[in-house]
Amino acid sequence: MSDKPGETPDDGQNPFKGTPFEQFFGAFGGGMGGALGGAGGGLPDLNQIFSQIQFLMQPYDGPLNWDFALDIARKTVAQEPDPTPGQKQKDAVADAVRLADHWLDETTTFPSGVRSTAAWSRAEWIVGTTDVWKVLVEPIAESSVNALSGALPEEAQAMSGPLLGILGKAVGGMLAQQVGSGLGALASEVLSVSDIGLPIAPVGTAAILPANVAAFAEGLDVSEDDVLLYLALREAAHQRLFAHVPWLRDHLIGAVADYARGIEINAQGIQAKIEEQMRGVDPTNPESMQELLEGGLFDMPRSPAQDAALQRLEVTLALVEGWVDEVVGQATAERMPAAAKLQEAFRRRRAAGGPAEQTFATLVGLELRPRRLRDASTLWGSLRTRQGTEARDGVWMHPDLLPTAADLDDPLGFREGATAPPELSDEDFDAELKKLLGPDDTE
Incomplete structure (x- = not known):
């Protein structure tokens, strides 16, 4: 509230002043100053406000009626x-x-x-x-x-x-x-x-x-x-x-x-958009309030x-x-x-x-659209052809085993080398060859 003589309390007590909601709540009869306390600066006249938008105020629990x-x-x-x-x-x-x-x-x-x-x-x-x-x-x-x-x-x-x-x-x-x-x-x-x-x-x-x-x-x-x-x-x-x-x-x-x-x-980045949507909205008019959402406020x-x-x-x-x-x-x-x-x-x-x-x-x-349905179908079919039905269905055992977006980019290559033997280094190859042929045969 201002200390300057002659200054209206509305100018100093409107908590929405300078925000996207100033015009919205200003429409509730006489501006937010009157709504938020009138001459005595007390609590807002909720009964008056409630009667104006009672069509939206049916009792319900949770975020949605x-x-x-x-x-x-x-x-x-x-x-x-x-x-x-x-x-x-x-x-x-x-x-x-x-x-x-x-x-x-x-x-x-x-x-x-x-x-x-x-x-x-x-x-x-x-x-x-x-x-x-x-x-x-x-x-x-x-x-x-x-x-x-x-x-x-x-x-x-x-x-x-x-x-x-x-x-x-x-x-x-x-x-x-x-x-x-x-x-x-x-x-x-x-x-x-x-x-x-x-x-x-x-x-x-x-x-x-x-x-x-x-x-x-x-x-x-x-x-x-x-x-x-x-x-x-x-x-x-x-x-x-x-x-x-x-x-x-x-x-x-x-x-x-x-x-x-x-x-x-982002309050700063989105304020202009909200102000645009709020402009001209009459909170006592159900159709006007509905247009608020249809206009993309939540987009x-x-x-x-x-x-x-x-x-x-x-x-x-x-x-x-x-x-x-x-x-x-x-x-x-x-x-x-x-x-x-x-x-x-x-x-x-x-x-x-x-x-x-x-x-x-x-x-x-x-x-809720599977944009890459064809790629996914190709991936599952390729995996079944190469490794069998059990391998295809086994991928669902854990979410960490699921193909990724990158795998859908190359559906034919998913787990392509899963059944191939691991690559051996030269030392490993020599060791395995010695086991197979015996020490005398490799000298």
Whole structure:
């Protein structure tokens, strides 16, 4: 507060003055000076502020309002017919997975990982995968909210704790809306629970979405039965890998968590961008607040830690999808004439990603696409040809044995010399020759 006569307390008590949030909170009726204490300089009028943005202030725990997010997701899928699969479709899925597992027995050392099969509607996919989405998304949401608050100077954070809490809840509410929209859009496109490469369903549950499979099959010159069987092969292969490589699930989810922990905001470098996004935002207008996120407020440059986590995630996803591609290719080589066409269709689909996948990538800053699927499939196939199925599958014994990004640059050379005898020096060669021929023969 200023000691100069006639100077308004607003000029000296606005903790956001000179920060990207000055205009944002100045919109709350009369500026931050009035909001933060009025004539008496006491606590801010939280009741007034709360009433202005109550649409974003529903009570919830954690960084995201999941009830709100799931409601948005259900409403998104409800925009189109979403029938519950009938018994005939459930039986067809169970039969396809059973046949797929039988074929895969001949192509991999990993036994079946399927405990149950299911035919899901889009809404059932949302419910069945929510628990894992929480694990994946919450660290990113929490880090984003914390990073946004951290863009303020320390004195501003100390003086505006209550309002920062409201800001965090408001941002969490808006993120929940985008998460819900993203999940709803994904539910309209995914073909099975393993479709995006991450283990997002309960262990051992092989679930397929018949409605989405039918829509996908319409664009192919292949029967829907063949599409279902090929998808069942991919689903069963994923289940085997995640069931019998115990570290893989945590390895992938951990990469997402590491990505979230790496979220950083350079207050000086990013201030201009935040100011641009904040300019003209009316915090009492829900549509204006939503545009704040859609305008790219959280589209920040990645930190070195994020780059490392993202590379680890992308390489591992490519290795998972490449291994699945390889073992399914083996299983269908002499059994399914349409397999080559389906393999190419799935490769392109996974490498390019659909509109919903791109939407979710914008949302969380991650692209769940195995960009190097073809290289990974070539690597696994080459290793099997040279060293056998057990050697190929044995690479999954420990994460340190996995191929790296550099190995994907030369997929045919991975472990090329693993079965060759070690090179011997001249002295070692002479010693081994003496052992073989005897001392008299070498003098």
